[in-house]
Amino acid sequence: MPPDARQVPLGIGDDCALLRLRPGHLLAVSSDMLVEGRHFLAGTDARRLGHKALAVNLSDLAAMGARPLGFTLALALPAVDESWLAGFSIGLHALADRHGCPLVGGDTTRGPLNICITVFGELAAGQALRRDAAVAGDDLYLSGRTGEARLALAALQGEPWAREAAAGDMDDLLARLETPQPRVSLGQALAGVARAAIDVSDGLVGDLGHLLEASGCGARLQASRLPVAPALARLAPQHRWQCLLAGGDDYELLFTASPGQRARIEALARATGTGVTRIGEMTPGEGLQIVDEAGTVLPGRFAGFDHFG
Amino acid sequence: MPPDARQVPLGIGDDCALLRLRPGHLLAVSSDMLVEGRHFLAGTDARRLGHKALAVNLSDLAAMGARPLGFTLALALPAVDESWLAGFSIGLHALADRHGCPLVGGDTTRGPLNICITVFGELAAGQALRRDAAVAGDDLYLSGRTGEARLALAALQGEPWAREAAAGDMDDLLARLETPQPRVSLGQALAGVARAAIDVSDGLVGDLGHLLEASGCGARLQASRLPVAPALARLAPQHRWQCLLAGGDDYELLFTASPGQRARIEALARATGTGVTRIGEMTPGEGLQIVDEAGTVLPGRFAGFDHFG
Numbered sequence: 343m344p345p346d347a348r349q350v351p352l353g354i355g356d357d358c359a360l361l362r363l364r365p366g367h368l369l370a371v372s373s374d375m376l377v378e379g380r381h382f383l384a385g386t387d388a389r390r391l392g393h394k395a396l397a398v399n400l401s402d403l404a405a406m407g408a409r410p411l412g413f414t415l416a417l418a419l420p421a422v423d424e425s426w427l428a429g430f431s432i433g434l435h436a437l438a439d440r441h442g443c444p445l446v447g448g449d450t451t452r453g454p455l456n457i458c459i460t461v462f463g464e465l466a467a468g469q470a471l472r473r474d475a476a477v478a479g480d481d482l483y484l485s486g487r488t489g490e491a492r493l494a495l496a497a498l499q500g501e502p503w504a505r506e507a508a509a510g511d512m513d514d515l516l517a518r519l520e521t522p523q524p525r526v527s528l529g530q531a532l533a534g535v536a537r538a539a540i541d542v543s544d545g546l547v548g549d550l551g552h553l554l555e556a557s558g559c560g561a562r563l564q565a566s567r568l569p570v571a572p573a574l575a576r577l578a579p580q581h582r583w584q585c586l587l588a589g590g591d592d593y594e595l596l597f598t599a600s601p602g603q604r605a606r607i608e609a610l611a612r613a614t615g616t617g618v619t620r621i622g623e624m625t626p627g628e629g630l631q632i633v634d635e636a637g638t639v640l641p642g643r644f645a646g647f648d649h650f651g
Numbered sequence: 652m653p654p655d656a657r658q659v660p661l662g663i664g665d666d667c668a669l670l671r672l673r674p675g676h677l678l679a680v681s682s683d684m685l686v687e688g689r690h691f692l693a694g695t696d697a698r699r700l701g702h703k704a705l706a707v708n709l710s711d712l713a714a715m716g717a718r719p720l721g722f723t724l725a726l727a728l729p730a731v732d733e734s735w736l737a738g739f740s741i742g743l744h745a746l747a748d749r750h751g752c753p754l755v756g757g758d759t760t761r762g763p764l765n766i767c768i769t770v771f772g773e774l775a776a777g778q779a780l781r782r783d784a785a786v787a788g789d790d791l792y793l794s795g796r797t798g799e800a801r802l803a804l805a806a807l808q809g810e811p812w813a814r815e816a817a818a819g820d821m822d823d824l825l826a827r828l829e830t831p832q833p834r835v836s837l838g839q840a841l842a843g844v845a846r847a848a849i850d851v852s853d854g855l856v857g858d859l860g861h862l863l864e865a866s867g868c869g870a871r872l873q874a875s876r877l878p879v880a881p882a883l884a885r886l887a888p889q890h891r892w893q894c895l896l897a898g899g900d901d902y903e904l905l906f907t908a909s910p911g912q913r914a915r916i917e918a919l920a921r922a923t924g925t926g927v928t929r930i931g932e933m934t935p936g937e938g939l940q941i942v943d944e945a946g947t948v949l950p951g952r953f954a955g956f957d958h959f960g
Contacts, residue, residue: 351677351776355782355865356715356865357681357711357712357715357850358680358681358714358717359680359681360677360679360774361677362678363672363678365674368660368670369672369678370668371668371670371723371756371769371771372666372667372756373723373756373758373767374725374758375726375758375760375765377761377762379762380760380761380762381760402667403667406666408667414681414769416683417684447681448682451684451689451690452689453684453686453687453688453689454686454763456684456727456765456767458682460680460682460725460769462678462680467660467671470669539666540666541666
């Protein structure tokens with residue numbers, strides 16, 4: 343799909359690309375670098391890798407409430423591999439087209455495999471979903487569900503606890519790991535409605551911690567409200583909690599909103615076709631409490647997920 | 652230097668950075684990836700590398716006539732090396748500060764050394780210096796001079812023809828290779844005055860070829876008008892021409908303008924402290940003629956410079 347000439351007056355082929363923002367809008371930018379063996383396993387299907395490289399960046403736009411405008415790709419490859427490039431390109435452009443986010447510039451060079459995408463979006467001034475904007479009393483929400491990517495990775499790496507639970511659902515789990523769906527429509531719908539947001543890429547608890555720190559408040563997370571995928575329900579509790587709370591690679595939105603917005607947020611979730619669950623509330627002071635159905639504070643700490651670290 | 656809060660309402664630390672463009676302005680973006688052994692030699696001083704990584708991107712903004720707004724850095728490093736990072740950061744930020752172009756976002760990861768910078772600028776709509784805008788009859792200009800970076804690289808690589816000529820000027824030559832000065836002020840001054848522009852990064856003739864192809868015209872290049880650095884004057888003609896015409900890593904501006912703009916361009920060159928030389932003219936039809944003082948067409952072909960290729 344060629345870029346919209348009004349949005350992208352000049353695309354690939356000059357020293358710079360030119361993009362046009364709507365009046366009264368700010369530019370949102372994010373850049374992510376993906377390295378083999380750290381962000382994806384060697385031998386990952388090129389088409390899925392093309393998808394994921396853009397998806398993780400679109401997820402950052404979604405977490406600000408921005409509308410995608412375009413992206414640049416810088417790619418280092420050990421050798422020219424037409425078949426790999428064709429697959430990568432298909433996966434990349436399929437996702438780009440779905441979100442109206444054309445490739446506007448690029449740089450390719452020879453070197454160890456490295457994918458660097460920078461994505462550009464726009465949002466109305468004053469409507470950004472910043473991570474420092476949560477206040478005590480806000481509801482805490484999660485889009486979709488967490489943990490499946492972590493279970494898929496563990497199964498791929500041959501962890502015994504993961505292989506049994508994943509058996510039978512492996513295609514779905516792999517899709518969560520390798521072709522995450524960034525919550526772009528939901529993020530835009532939440533701009534001006536929700537208060538604070540962050541994308542869950544390093545584990546729910548770890549990213550919630552970033553939001554709490556930036557906002558200077560605490561949270562009570564109702565662990566029993568977290569949606570649990572069927573494969574995760576088959577895990578022993580310790581592994582299930584690890585996946586749900588500290589899985590990583592989820593690319594869901596974690597956001598807060600005034601309790602007065604509950605009906606509106608439910609309506610936006612339906613309108614954008616994205617499941618949203620109220621999983622807790624923001625509290626005064628500092629720190630995160632994770633409680634079960636009875637309100638008992640759960641023991642254990644859940645560190646953030648360090649990519650293959 | 653902290654970023655201007657009006658230009659960068661939100662810098663490092665959230666899912667995205669937010670930038671504000673002035674009304675009536677377009678966003679200009681460019682992304683370059685630098686890989687060890689291809690764009691710089693192993694062991695290059697970290698401070699100089701930090702400078703160069705941003706300089707090559709600022710040169711792209713300059714070639715569009717854009718004003719720098721900010722940049723993102725994605726960096727893969729084999730291991731955390733505080734001393735290297737400190738040097739890299741000093742070189743990077745010194746150049747960024749000089750051009751009012753703050754770091755607004757970043758991503759660091761473990762992996763083979765790779766530096767990916769995406770730079771953002773703004774320019775008034777309709778004033779971009781596109782490479783497809785040249786017309787027959789335009790004057791052809793070059794900022795600064797070409798060839799010194801190529802001579803420095805050849806001397807570093809131990810080429811006998813280069814070592815002798817470079818001796819005595821090696822510090823200056825290395826500065827041209829490792830800390831190029833992007834022509835940011837000149838580029839902005841030329842917006843709305845010059846017609847077409849491109850930055851000379853892959854060799855004068857190669858990049859001129861890109862401009863001719865995009866604009867659908869030809870050019871006559873007066874080779875004897877090219878400024879020659881003292882060290883290049885000591886080279887045998889064949890090596891001198893190779894450096895001047897197909898050197899690479901020059902980061903000068905090659906641009907065209909109507910002959911009616913000569914006085915204005917001379918004034919802008921003086922005002923921005925950047926030497927500018929009229930080196931030829933655009934011609935109807937296709938192709939590039941390189942002529943000597945007598946107007947005789949010179950033989951030989953000068954391919955573009957492929958980074959260390």
